[in-house]
Amino acid sequence: MGKRFDTGEQFGVVIVGAGPAGLVLGNLLLDRGVDCVILERRGREAVEGRARAGFLAAHSVRVLADNGLDAGVRARGREHGTCLFRSGRGEFTLDYGRLGQGEVHTVYPQQDLVRDLVAEYLRRGGELRFGAEAEEISAGRVRVRGAADVTGRYVAGCDGHRGVARRALTAQGVATARRDHGVSWLAVLAAAPPSLPAVGYALHERGFAGHMARTRTVTRYYLQCPRGTDPAEWDEDRIWAELATRMRTAEFGPLTAGRVLERAVVDLRSDVLQHPGAGRLWLAGDAAGLISPSAAKGANLAVLQAERLARAFEEALAHGDEGRLEGYAADCLPRVWRAHEFSHWMSGLLHGPSGDDAEARYGRALQHARLESLRTSRAHQDHFAENYTGI
Numbered sequence: 001m002g003k004r005f006d007t008g009e010q011f012g013v014v015i016v017g018a019g020p021a022g023l024v025l026g027n028l029l030l031d032r033g034v035d036c037v038i039l040e041r042r043g044r045e046a047v048e049g050r051a052r053a054g055f056l057a058a059h060s061v062r063v064l065a066d067n068g069l070d071a072g073v074r075a076r077g078r079e080h081g082t083c084l085f086r087s088g089r090g091e092f093t094l095d096y097g098r099l100g101q102g103e104v105h106t107v108y109p110q111q112d113l114v115r116d117l118v119a120e121y122l123r124r125g126g127e128l129r130f131g132a133e134a135e136e137i138s139a140g141r142v143r144v145r146g147a148a149d150v151t152g153r154y155v156a157g158c159d160g161h162r163g164v165a166r167r168a169l170t171a172q173g174v175a176t177a178r179r180d181h182g183v184s185w186l187a188v189l190a191a192a193p194p195s196l197p198a199v200g201y202a203l204h205e206r207g208f209a210g211h212m213a214r215t216r217t218v219t220r221y222y223l224q225c226p227r228g229t230d231p232a233e234w235d236e237d238r239i240w241a242e243l244a245t246r247m248r249t250a251e252f253g254p255l256t257a258g259r260v261l262e263r264a265v266v267d268l269r270s271d272v273l274q275h276p277g278a279g280r281l282w283l284a285g286d287a288a289g290l291i292s293p294s295a296a297k298g299a300n301l302a303v304l305q306a307e308r309l310a311r312a313f314e315e316a317l318a319h320g321d322e323g324r325l326e327g328y329a330a331d332c333l334p335r336v337w338r339a340h341e342f343s344h345w346m347s348g349l350l351h352g353p354s355g356d357d358a359e360a361r362y363g364r365a366l367q368h369a370r371l372e373s374l375r376t377s378r379a380h381q382d383h384f385a386e387n388y389t390g391i
């Protein structure tokens with residue numbers, strides 16, 4: 001259990017949300033002697049079973065390692081440093097781990113990371129209340145559905161993009177910058193070993209298809225689909241047939257099919273709060289900004305922000321110095337925006353317009369010019385690698 005700084009409140013920090021942001025923050029605060037509580041609206045099983053991200057940037061792995069949170073990642077994570085692109089003009093592989101800064105990803109499913117972080121937080125003596133839904137946050141006070149209010153000197157809003165923390169800030173007039181990329185993906189999780197030794201991006205006139213390893217027996221696939229698609233329209237046969245077409249298996253070899261465990265439609269949207277906090281409420285992760293999944297940055301930004309916020313809360317509570325807290329936005333936002341810039345570029349690379357009018361032809365020609373630049377230019381490849389793995 002953390003130290004009690006005399007704040008006159010129940011806790012030094014009340015954390016709302018037990019996703020990667022809230023759990024990394026909670027663990028780091030306990031380690032720094034700050035007493036905190038995590039309020040999570042769902043049950044433990046649901047939190048630990050939610051499959052989403054899988055690619056950890058080197059920076060995220062360093063944060064986990066520096067804070068004694070990397071036992072699972074070290075034991076079961078697999079380093080990954082190649083991606084391949086397919087289109088009507090062939091296939092090429094980028095060995096990005098040998099380009100740019102020479103950094104690689106570690107493939108480790110988000111639900112495994114969350115499970116590790118929950119276990120470690122509880123082992124460190126932390127208080128985590130499952131089934132505790134925050135209804136409103138105001139002046140360090142969190143109203144919890146069907147339970148007593150919880151107060152903290154500070155509240156950390158780590159409750160995702162649709163959470164109450166973000167609403168509380170926007171209600172105070174904090175502006176957002178937003179983009180709808182106009183594209184949706186059918187995100188499929190299959191009980192099937194990876195089909196490729198690399199992340200696969202397939203550009204096709206029928207739309208983008210993606211392949212990402214998760215474990216030795218589970219693979220994530222993506223299929224670009226029209227906005228408003230009902231996932232139920234996609235049965236297993238249709239999914240595997242469409243993946244085969246877009247990933248050009250007739251030319252490059254078959255996919256290893258398996259049972260579809262989950263399918264969901266994700267609309268590619270990005271949205272950044274212009275200032276991720278004020279006074280006693282500070283946000284991290286998707287609550288502070290949503291990033292489209294095209295470059296796998298969301299969970300990594302959540303880890304970055306949680307780490308920065310932990311230091312800032314510690315200084316504020318231990319020394320009464322809020323300088324780092326006031327500097328939190330300036331500290332994080334440039335890196336957040338760089339991730340958005342790259343993610344936006346990736347989205348332009350992966351999604352060509354459909355149709356056969358002049359604008360669509362122009363858009364598709366640009367898409368292929370981008371891909372060709374990446375295939376042939378070493379300078380472009382280094383730039384890609386630095387941004388693909390960097391946070």
Ligand SMILES: Cc1cc2nc3c(=O)[nH]c(=O)nc-3n(C[C@H](O)[C@H](O)[C@H](O)COP(=O)(O)OP(=O)(O)OC[C@H]3O[C@@H](n4cnc5c(N)ncnc54)[C@H](O)[C@@H]3O)c2cc1C
Nearest residue numbers: 017019020021041053054134159160285286297298299300
């Ligand atoms: C299909 C898909 C694939 C992705 N792939 C990648 C990837 O490869 N790499 C990557 O870096 N990112 C990826 N992402 C993004 C990544 O999953 C998110 O950015 C990440 O989960 C953000 O973590 P978080 O802790 O901010 O929010 P979340 O994980 O959303 O956690 C928020 C928590 O707050 C809880 N909560 C919400 N409201 C309340 C409330 N009122 N009271 C109490 N608790 C509340 C929720 O139940 C949840 O547990 C992917 C996302 C998707 C959808």
